[in-house]
Amino acid sequence: MAKPWATLGIDLHLEPTGPGLRRGLTDALREAVRTGRLAPGTRLPSSRSLAADLGIARNTVAE
Numbered sequence: 064m065a066k067p068w069a070t071l072g073i074d075l076h077l078e079p080t081g082p083g084l085r086r087g088l089t090d091a092l093r094e095a096v097r098t099g100r101l102a103p104g105t106r107l108p109s110s111r112s113l114a115a116d117l118g119i120a121r122n123t124v125a126e
Contacts, residue, residue: 076100077117085123 077091095101107113114121 084119085126088119088123
């Protein structure tokens with residue numbers, strides 16, 4: 064199975080944690096930017112691809 068986000072050259076390895084999945088995802092993305100793993104302005108994978116990779120609902124990723 065192909066991972067379409069891999070062609071973007073980024074390695075997200077996000078682990079959403081916290082009281083809510085949506086908040087955990089937001090916190091994980093912010094931490095990736097703060098630590099330099101994700102440069103500001105870097106394009107993220109599509110919501111469908113990211114949701115499938117994380118095993119969560121697309122609406123959660125989209126929000």
